Amino acid sequence: MRVLWVVIDALCVDKVTPELMPTLCELGADGWSGSALGVLPATTYPNHATLVTGAAPSRHGLYANEVLVDREWVAAGSVGPSVPTVFEHLGTKGVTTAAVFGDQNLVGVCAAQRASGHWPSGGVAPEGVPLGPTGYAADSATLAAALEMDLGDHGFAMVQLDENDAVSHVHGPDSPEARRHASAVDSMLGELLEAYQPV
Template sequence: MRVVFVVLDAFPHSAISSDVTPNLLQQAKLGAMSASGGESLMLSVTYSNHAAFMTGLPPAETGHWGNWAWINNEFGKTYDSGPQGRTVFDDCKAANLTSVAVVGDHKLLATMGALEADVSWPPAGTPPEGTPLDAYGYPKDEAVIEAAASTDLDADFVLFHLNEPDTSMHMYGPDSDEALAQYRRSDRSYGSLVDLLKPLWHDTVLITVSDHCQEPTDHPECVNLRDHAKAAGWPVQIRNDGTGAIVVASDEISQQEFAQLHAEILQLEGVEGGVLAAPNIYLVWTEPHRMFGRGEPLTQGNHGSPRCTQQVAIVSGGHPAAQTLGSAISSQRPGTLSWAPNIRDLLGISSQV
């Protein structure tokens, strides 16, 4: 059996239709699609969800609360921290199974533990000179397809990732004409990847997901939670993460005092809600159309809030196990933490965890 895991970064479940995404819809019809899509971890951002795709571990165990991680009592970038747990790639190596990773965000290779794959692209996590890059400096979908086409895909586990949907929505907003055009282009790119899988289709289980979706951030002013906290002297550390933010209590603050701070945070203009995710971690999110930061928003679209937790979730393929897993996601909504256990079960490497 070959298991292929395809991530369309930020692609909205709501965009899947016969007109816009014929290739995605075809796989949904040939296999199964969760009616309400999948559900991301909070915060609904890229790197924490991608790491958890491959570990199956929650943020409380990894410290990956978003694109920022809280590890060893300090903040760091999640993509710099590594997966913080055993990955599917580790398990493949231990079981003498072959694995391949070809991704459109080179930082994801380290984030997901994919540098341990037998073959990974971009090589060593750095796009080769001459690689076509998008406006944010990530390999374009065309580069991913070209790399995949030149890679031996007769492997036990294959990871693909296309990044352009996320970049386009950040730049233009998820409801823009530009984003709609990108959805169509990305669906064609997805179709090209599926075509590369056809020679071994009878032995393939194809899992197609997105990590989150996006929402418009067209309000002219960001919610400046960090400066407000500093001015108020709150004993916390804060990192903005799009339409979400991570608030970490200092060691000297009591649970009661932290709870009082939650109430004060929720009174700040532009903040919609929050949830205590761990005794010292409070995740907050903005009102619609707002994002955290200072001054004018840097993007027309962003993510982080519970409004962006919906994921694409499709299972297809020619191997009989695709029908079994497809039935499972049809009856019970999958989420970020569902996929690593499912992949391990398909490959028979559960005992390696």
């Protein structure tokens, strides 16, 4: 079995339509769904740490994008979760794992350096990588890195596409730009599925 886990950061449910996102809608029709569980605070880093650990912020320790350590605020990515992640659990079972993040800080937040392979290396965006509107890797760069990593060689791969969040912040979640980006990211999802072929 191979699993591909794609996070489309800040994707609003109103964009998941057959017109805008046919690939995602087809996956939804053929797949499994569950009820939503809220993670508070509703910020990127505590939520991603919860995704990879299955633990609430009160357990994994990342309760904000910055956390208090010895009376000093530090970036959550420099601390990482205090409980094991999916990368560690699968590694103990002999499953190779890969993590590719548009937001380079998520490498530390998700302890992805413990995966068999991760991008960007060390959680540092490579010099010259195309950036989205808020300074994180453009989805096109993240997709290229994921395809270059040969995700199909891994039993579990996680890819985070960040630019939807950025476009929604800059132009608004209901803007024409956000709708266009939702459609573009759906095409990228199709490319990832074709390359990875999860089973």
